[in-house]
Structure formats: C-alpha cells, structure tokens
Amino acid sequence: MTPYRKVLLLICLIFQVSGCAVWYSMQSDLDSRIDQWVAAKDFTTALDTLEQISSSHPHYAQLQSKRKYILQLARDYEASTLQNAANETKQQHWQNAAQLYQQGIEKLPHSESLAVAYQNFLQERQQQLEITTYRMNLYKAEWLLKSIPLQQQYEQLTPGGHRTDVITGLRETDIGDLYQELVQCGQASMQRTDFELAEKCFSTAMELNPDGHRFPVTLDIPQQLAILEKHREVTLSAKGEEILSNSRQALKKDDLRQAFKLFKKIPSRDQHNATVLEFRKELNIRIGNNVKQGIEMGRKLYSQGDIERALAIWNSVRELDPNNEQLDNHIERAQHVLNKLKFLKKNEPVIAPPSTKKDKS
Helix, strand or coil: CCHHHHHHHHHHHHHCCCCCHHHHCCCCCHHHHHHHHHHCCCHHHHHHHHHCCCCCCCCHHHHHHHHHHHHHHHHHHHHHHHHHHHHHHHCCCHHHHHHHHHHHHHHCCCCHHHHHHHHHHHHHHHHHHHHHHHHHHHHHHHHHHHHHHHHHHHHHHCCCCHHHHHHHHHHHHHHHHHHHHHHHHHHHHHHCCCHHHHHHHHHHHHHHCCCCCCCCCCCCHHHHHHHHHHHHHHCCCHHHHHHHHHHHHHHHCCCHHHHHHHHCCCCHHHCCCHHHHHHHHHHHHHHHHHHHHHHHHHHHHHHCCCHHHHHHHHHHHHCCCCCCHHHHHHHHHHHHHHHHHHHHHHCCCCCCCCCCCCCCC
C-alpha cells in the first residue's frame, strides 16, 4: 500500500467517513463493490464513491453512465418509500410507516423529501396520540359518571368502613384529574378546530363538576360551549362532512335514492348547518321533480290499463317521498283495482265447452 493510500485510510478511520468514498474509488474491484451497494440499496455510498472517480480513470465514461442509472434507482426508491409510508399512515399502521421512513433515511440520508415527510409524520402521529389519549379520558369519565350511583349505593350499604373511604377517595381523585384533562382536551381541540371533540370534552367536564364548586375552575366552560354552538352553524363534524360529500357525489350521478339515503345519516348536530340546509334544498327540488315525473308516467300507464307497471313506478318514487298524500292515493287505488281483478279472476265461473256428440234419434 502506497503512503498516499495509507494517509487516506487513516483519514477515513479518524473522521469515520461513511464508506470512505475516496478510498473505495481507488480500489480495483470498484465495479463489483458498486453492484453490491446497489443490491443492498446503499445508494449513497455508491453515488459518493462514483463522485470521487477521476476523469482519468480508464472506465470513467462507463462508471458515469452507471452513476446516472443509480441516481434513477435512488429516486425510484425514494418515491416508493414516500408512497408506501403514506399508505401505511393513511391506514393508521404507525409502526410500519415509521419503519419505512427510518429505513429510507438510512439508505438516503441526504434526501430532503424523506426528512420533511418523516417530520410531518412524527407531528401527525403525536397529534393522533394526543387525540387518542383524550378519547380514552372521555370513555373513562363516562364510565365514572355511570358508576357514581353504584358507588354511592355501596357506601350507603357499608357506611364509615375503611374500604368505603378508599373507594370514595379514589373516585374524587380520578374525577378531579379527569376534569382537568378534559378541560385541556377541549382547549387543545378548539385550537385544532376539532370542534366536535372539544364539545364532548367540555360537556363531560361540566358533568364531572356541574356546579363549579367540586374542583377549581380554570375556564368558563359554558362560555366555550356557547362559542362552539356558533361554530356548529358554519362548521360540519368530520362524519357529517364525509356523509355530505358522498351524498353530493351520488346526486351528481343522478342516484337520488342513494343521495337521499346518505343524507338521512347526517348527524343531528349538523342538521342546522348552513351548507347542509343548502344541499337539502337542492336535494328536495330534485326529488320533487322526480316524484312529479313518476306520478305523471304512472297515470299514463294506468289510463292505458297497465296498472301493474303504474303501481311499480309509484312505489319506486314513494321511497323518495314517503309522505306524499297524492302518491299514496294513486298507490291505494291501483292496489285496490289489482286486488279486485285478482279476486274476479280467481272466482271466474268455469263454462263447459259445447258437446260435439250428435243427439241420438
């Protein structure tokens, strides 16, 4: 080994240069090493090494061509990692997503896209962790509220006992802690504009401390609930927004039944939202026109004696307007006529055919 190479090796060891690109670029088995790095998806070492190749290298052109190929592989790997990690995040497979990001950054430590995406992922995961913790506190608070009458009954059955004091103390401590956590949940949720969760947290906190004297009050909860009530008029819940969007899509496809079916599932808290009211008006107009057309089409068929088809059409549009009296009258009349015709057909007298035998003289 030449003194120059010894110095390079010493520099690599002292500064712990990853892969020591300069050193590798001078090795005789460079081509095979690059293939090994690429196979292991160690694109950074391969690219850094190729970056150090001198233009006087006998295989410089060939190696630079390989560099372009490896660059494309690195970009593809980066894009694949971002897409796969995003899919895992969407499905809330947080551990899988984190592992993909970490592996990607390990292979491509200089990738700005991976670094930014990973930081966004960590923020989203932390936010979801907080929301999940808040929801767990809500369930715990609801359980405590339901258990209070049973605990009070237990205390009445065993008054003054040590175990009763322990149960009472634990209950008061738990409720006090939960009250503060729910107030914090309400405040944090309002900052994130998650008004639905904020309302649940504040309402449950008030149930835990209804008169405001049980625990120290740090926030005017009724005032916060009044603010949320105003937001409700202009802001849809996550569930309401999703259902409304699906109902809109069904209406665009002229699938009135599906649009109407979905619209009925919009939560009651969203029923007075301005956007919901506007869409309901549009939906009602479309349904009204469809029902009128159905009634008129049924009338024509009825007048032509095709009562069964007329009844089928009327029953079909009735699903969209179940309280339409005019439609009910048409259906009742048609059904009455069909029942009468079936009865007459069933009870029609059988007339024997004339005899073909000649009378004997």
